[in-house]
Amino acid sequence: MLRKFAGLNSLLNYPCSFALTISLASYLHYLSLLFRIDYRLLLAVPILVTGLTGWLYFKDIKSKSLPPLQAASNLKLLVMAVAALVLTTGFNQYVYRWGDWDAWAIWNLHAKFLFHPEYWTNLFLYTDKLRVTHPDYPLMLPSLIAFIWRGLGTIIPFVPIAIAHLVLLAIPLTVFLALNRFGHLFSAAIALAIFALDTKFINVAGSQYADTLLALFILVTFIIYKETTAGGNAKLLVLLGFFAGSATWVKNEGQLFFVVFSFLFLLQNLRKPVTVLRYVAGALIPLLILLHFKFVLAPANDLVHASRGAELLDLIASPMRYLLIAKYLLLTAFEYYWIVILLSAIVLFNKIPFVRTFPFAVITMVLLGYFAVYLTTPHDLTWHLEASTDRLLHHIYPACIYLMLLKLSATSKSDFWAKWQ
Numbered sequence: 548m549l550r551k552f553a554g555l556n557s558l559l560n561y562p563c564s565f566a567l568t569i570s571l572a573s574y575l576h577y578l579s580l581l582f583r584i585d586y587r588l589l590l591a592v593p594i595l596v597t598g599l600t601g602w603l604y605f606k607d608i609k610s611k612s613l614p615p616l617q618a619a620s621n622l623k624l625l626v627m628a629v630a631a632l633v634l635t636t637g638f639n640q641y642v643y644r645w646g647d648w649d650a651w652a653i654w655n656l657h658a659k660f661l662f663h664p665e666y667w668t669n670l671f672l673y674t675d676k677l678r679v680t681h682p683d684y685p686l687m688l689p690s691l692i693a694f695i696w697r698g699l700g701t702i703i704p705f706v707p708i709a710i711a712h713l714v715l716l717a718i719p720l721t722v723f724l725a726l727n728r729f730g731h732l733f734s735a736a737i738a739l740a741i742f743a744l745d746t747k748f749i750n751v752a753g754s755q756y757a758d759t760l761l762a763l764f765i766l767v768t769f770i771i772y773k774e775t776t777a778g779g780n781a782k783l784l785v786l787l788g789f790f791a792g793s794a795t796w797v798k799n800e801g802q803l804f805f806v807v808f809s810f811l812f813l814l815q816n817l818r819k820p821v822t823v824l825r826y827v828a829g830a831l832i833p834l835l836i837l838l839h840f841k842f843v844l845a846p847a848n849d850l851v852h853a854s855r856g857a858e859l860l861d862l863i864a865s866p867m868r869y870l871l872i873a874k875y876l877l878l879t880a881f882e883y884y885w886i887v888i889l890l891s892a893i894v895l896f897n898k899i900p901f902v903r904t905f906p907f908a909v910i911t912m913v914l915l916g917y918f919a920v921y922l923t924t925p926h927d928l929t930w931h932l933e934a935s936t937d938r939l940l941h942h943i944y945p946a947c948i949y950l951m952l953l954k955l956s957a958t959s960k961s962d963f964w965a966k967w968q
Contacts, residue, residue: 559728559770562721563786565713566767568593569760570793573687574836576694580667581839586697623732627723630739631716637749638712644704646711646755653680654688654757655707661686661693662702674846683845685837687796688757707755714759715752718742718766722949725770729777731956738952742945747883751941758938761797764790765804766945769906772812773953784822787812788829795837799848800917800942802837805830807912815905862923872921875932876914876940884940890951899958906950910943 572593579589645651657680660670670682688710695706719742726735742748752759771787791808794801809830816822862868880888894901901907917939924931 558724562717562724563767565717566763566790569691570687572694573690576690577686577836580661580664590698626736626739627720630719630743633743634715634719634749637746638715638753641750641753642708646707650755653684654755656680657686657689658692659702661689662696671844671846683848685796685798686840688760711752711755714763715749718763718945721766722945725949726952726956734952734956738948741886741948751938757798758941761794761801762942762945764794764797765942766949768808769946769950781825784825785829788826789833792830792833796833800939803916804913807916808909811905811908859923868922868928871928872918875936879936879940883937884944887944887947887951894951894954899954901954910947913943
């Protein structure tokens with residue numbers, strides 16, 4: 548379907564289709580709850596889409612117009628399979644029933660509410676008792692879990708575990724295929740090794756939190772952006788808007804990413820109204836669903852709507868808060884995400900132009916946004932930093948690996964990198 552619509556002819560079809568399927572299933576389930584649509588009717592939509600996709604697939608096989616899976620050589624398929632096996636082994640060591648605290652108290656609990664079409668709005672009625680579960684959090688992951696549970700007719704812990712496992716595998720394989728798409732096989736293999744050996748990355752994915760799902764959508768957004776700049780089909784701009792907009796439906800942090808990405812994208816394309824319209828058209832459905840959720844159902848967010856008045860100015864004017872935030876961000880980056888720092892150092896050492904690029908601007912502004920949230924948080928700053936710094940950096944970690952390896956591979960001036968290839 549993606550190939551027919553947007554001309555995405557590479558093996559990237561598969562991970563992009565996975566992300567698209569996740570988001571559409573979540574939106575459909577949320578809308579079915581709102582409009583009280585019978586689940587059997589709801590289930591007819593993916594069945595029809597699957598049938599249509601299968602028909603187009605076999606039709607293209609007969610006409611030999613489909614890019615065959617064997618376009619990936621046996622060696623590449625073997626490398627991906629080994630990486631998936633290593634990731635799965637690590638995942639099995641960290642994952643357990645109902646996940647870590649936030650999975651148990653937020654994401655899986657919200658899914659249990661959404662499993663019951665008669666009582667799902669109770670999640671938003673008892674905000675005083677359920678405040679600790681953050682009912683204002685977006686519902687992509689809980690909706691997806693509940694959608695599958697309703698198909699099975701029961702609530703079982705295997706579903707969130709399976710989703711977490713698939714998302715874990717999707718990120719390294721997406722980076723591999725995206726780099727290999729431009730002939731950077733060495734960098735693609737390096738990326739697989741980085742993720743397969745990164746116990747922190749696997750641990751966060753195994754927690755069953757929504758952080759890795761958000762990381763997937765941020766990654767796919769940058770990959771689709773690269774496809775558009777590389778002369779891809781103009782309809783990819785619709786997908787770009789859709790994936791960037793869908794990040795808002797995963798976590799509140801995704802809303803910051805969407806605002807930053809959209810602002811810079813629109814600024815970059817001010818004189819291209821057709822480009823802007825296609826992007827906005829793609830983002831429209833995710834935004835409308837999010838706005839309905841935020842303004843009609845969700846209670847006020849504790850970070851945004853805290854009534855503090857003059858206290859806010861005191862927080863902003865405190866030098867110690869700036870130092871503490873910078874300290875935690877830097878220490879966390881060096882402890883868990885040092886490979887990004889190393890790749891950045893290689894880029895700078897080889898004088899490869901990256902600082903003035905669009906992706907660098909997006910990542911920088913997102914980090915500044917995180918900094919501003921910490922600076923003005925109504926919670927104890929030390930507690931807030933300890934509880935979330937590693938996961939915030941986790942959101943942009945896969946995208947940074949992809950962007951750095953892409954830049955190193957695509958630049959002929961990178962003598963250091965070429966020597967190792």
